[in-house]
Amino acid sequence: MKLYIAEKPSLARALSEALPKPLKKRDGYIEANNGDVVTWCIGHLLEQAEPDAYDERYKKWVISDLPIIPTKWQLKPKAQTKKQLTVIKKLIKQSKIIVNAGDVDREGQILVDEVINYCGASKTKIANAQRCLISDMNFAAVKKSVNNLKPNKDYIPLAVSALARARADWLYGLNMTRLCTLQGQKSGYQGVLSIGRVQTPILALIVNRHIDINNFISKPFYEVIANIETSDRVKYQGKWKPSAACEPFMDDEKRVLSKSLALNVIERINGQQGKIIKVAQDKKKQQAPLLYNLSSLQIAAAKVFSMSAKQTLDICQQLYEKHKLITYPRSDCQYLPKEHLNDIQAVTNAIASVSSKSQKMLADADLSIKSRVWNDAKVGAHHAIIPTARNKATGVLSANEMKIYELVARQYIAQFYPPFEYLDKQIHTDIASGLFISKQKDILSNGWKALFPTATKNKEAAEFSSVALPQVKVGDQVQCIKGDLIEKNTTPPKPFTDATLLGALTGISRFVTDLEIKKALKETDGLGTEATRAGIIELLFKRGYIVKKGKEIHPTEVGSQLITALPLQISQPDMTAMWESQLESISTKSMSYQAFINGVQGNLELLINEVKNISFTGLPKTTNKKVFRKKTKARTYKK
Incomplete structure (x- = not known):
């Protein structure tokens, strides 16, 4: 049998x-x-x-x-x-x-x-x-x-990686949760201070963003716009690009902070002759976006429908398990194997049957187009999330189920639309040894962007100008009529939302402090996994560490004080992100289970010695011991 x-x-x-x-x-x-x-x-x-x-x-x-x-x-x-x-x-x-x-x-x-x-x-x-x-x-x-069927022994490294992850979570989460809770009790806090390899760095991202916002001091910065006229009296504008010599007067984002420097540039260019030193006109193409993995689908659903990561995952599970309308949803891949080219007709027929909205999108699709997503080399254990060939749901789809299905379907249909094409024109003008750049972008063909009208409208309004640049050539003489000073102010970072928090977790290298680890993590999946991120964010809400105000996610007093008290190694994503990288190495047999666990145990002992000397005096005093007893029975040492 x-x-x-x-x-x-x-x-x-x-x-x-x-x-x-x-x-x-x-x-x-x-x-x-x-x-x-x-x-x-x-x-x-x-x-x-x-x-x-x-x-x-x-x-x-x-x-x-x-x-x-x-x-x-x-x-x-x-x-x-x-x-x-x-x-x-x-x-x-x-x-x-x-x-x-x-x-x-x-x-x-x-x-x-x-x-x-x-x-x-x-x-x-x-x-x-x-x-x-x-x-x-x-x-x-x-x-x-x-x-x-495949030999199960071929997947032993995958199981070993999962085993290493589970045991490391137990070691780290259980020991650190017990230690921090006991240290909190010394300061009068009677709740459980739950620590996890993923949950704590996620909480720290939210807390640190909150701190950055509260400590933010707005500063003015300056831009110079040159109003220029050609020999044919055609007017256009150019934006000053500061040279390397101006860097002492600029911030990390290359914004000029010195008003006197900007005024000096204006004084130098007013009424001066200039010369065209570069004219570039390139026809550019943007291919259709990649298919969805779970994180990118959760981000899209948060932006478009204000759905939480957990809501989106739960709906995906229903579409996968109950209705059988989408493929495996906990995927971290955005590509398809080439053998799926044989299923295009069946899948698109099913899409047309399930969604009348998607059926209209298919009217202009060219099923002969083969986009970049058909790539065997990019597909691992699972492929991107796409609609299946099933043409009918099991029962009636809810409104939210249909929304998510249509997001997945649209991303698939986009693969059969031509590229978005535009003309990118630039003029570089030299005025008094200063460089002024003029840009113009003209849409030539909407291509796949025709399927995303609301998502791209605001962005394109800013990028694509209706003002035409003059016809000039390199060497032409022009006249700077005057320079204008544009004063702006730096703005604070925004609180995280579901979409931006997920984006931060998938691009965690931006928040990693160790340069070597940052470099190593550029191509990894980020903090946590596709399958766990939604649940861990939800866990932080349940534990009272974060709250939602409208779409914004804010830390509570307990969440903020916990992160403030903890050593940086626990609260920063460096260690956790490195774990993910090492667990992946175990699954590819480039690292052993024992080497990983030995490293976890050695680091754990160092952290325990450090936290023993920390006082959690900033935490609010609580006396709800019933809650304490209830929580201690739960497995608070999870991720």
Whole structure:
């Protein structure tokens, strides 16, 4: 008997439909006509054991016990899913071949693998286990995956990476949460001070932005505009570009802070002759944007519909599991394998059937266009989020489900539109040895941007001018009629919103202080993973560390004081982002599990010694011990 173990019941149902009929539904599994069986997990059936499983004394939180580091790690069944684990254990003993049908990521890999190992599968069964990779829950796609099973041992590095992540989270989160909570108690704070490798740096981003806003002092800066006339009396304007000699009078963003310098430039150019030193006219093209991964879809939904990251993820899960209208949503990829070129007609037909709005967009699509997203080299365990070939939802789509579906569909349809084309013209004018640049952009063809009218309207209004530049050539003499001083003021950074916070997390290298780590992280996925970011942000709200005011995300007093008190290594993203890089190295076998864990343990001991000397005196005094007891029972050491 071949036993398929799916990550969740919905995937098990889809998988069983690809097996020989008739199907027999049993208690906790589905049996196919050929004797093969499909069973399922319900998320993680196992969890890391609590500290008191290793030693009874750890029930009490005591600083002298830290760090708690298990010598032999233990998993324990979750109470609410123990029955299903018993079913799987019995089926594993009866099976000849086991198939891991977890989600196509490291979490899905370890989720099923740890059950197989925990339930006592023989070494032979483990060695011969197979892997079923399903990223599209429609019948044809599932059938294809069932007929194309891979050796499960090929994905062991992915499972090892997930195992390393889970144990490192336990070590770091549990020990630091206990220590910070106990240190807080010394100062009169009776709540839990939860610390996590991802949650704490995310909180720090929000707190530090709040501090930057409060401490911001607006400063004036200056621009000079030259009003110029050609020999044919055609007028145009040029903006002064300061030379390297002006850098002492400029800020980091190359803005001139010296008014006297700007006035001096105006005095020098008023009424002076100038000369054209460069004329450039380039026809430029912008290709359609890449397809969505989860983060980019969450950012788009936040901007367009003001949806939170969790809302978007939950809707995506419904579209994937219940309606089977989109592919696997927790993807970090924005490309498709070339074999998907064969599905274009089926997918676009389905889009037209599901959404009348999308059907209209397809009217001008050219399905023969092959965009940059069809790239095998860019596709890993999963591909971009796209509509499936299913042409009907299971039931009626809610308004929000339709919104997200149409976002995904539009991004796919855009791949079959021509490029956005525009003419970029520049004139460089020398006046009294100063450089003045004039720019003009003219739209030649909207191309794919015709599908995004509201999203690009404001941006293009600023970039594309209706004022035409004169016809001139290099060497032409011109006259500067006068210079104008433009005074502006620097503006404070804006509070994070759902969209900008997600953007910060996916581009975390901007916030990393260590130059070597910053360089290494330029091409990584950022802080956290596609699958975890939404949940961790939601966790910060639940723990009272952040609140939302309108669209803006602000820290609470507790959140602010916690970050202010913590050492920089805990609150900055450097360490966490480096973990992500190392975990990826484990999955590609370029780093060992033991080397990673040894590094985590060594750093943990240093941090504990440092935090022991910190006083959390700035935290508000609380006496709600009922809340304290309730929270200490929760697994507060998660990410």
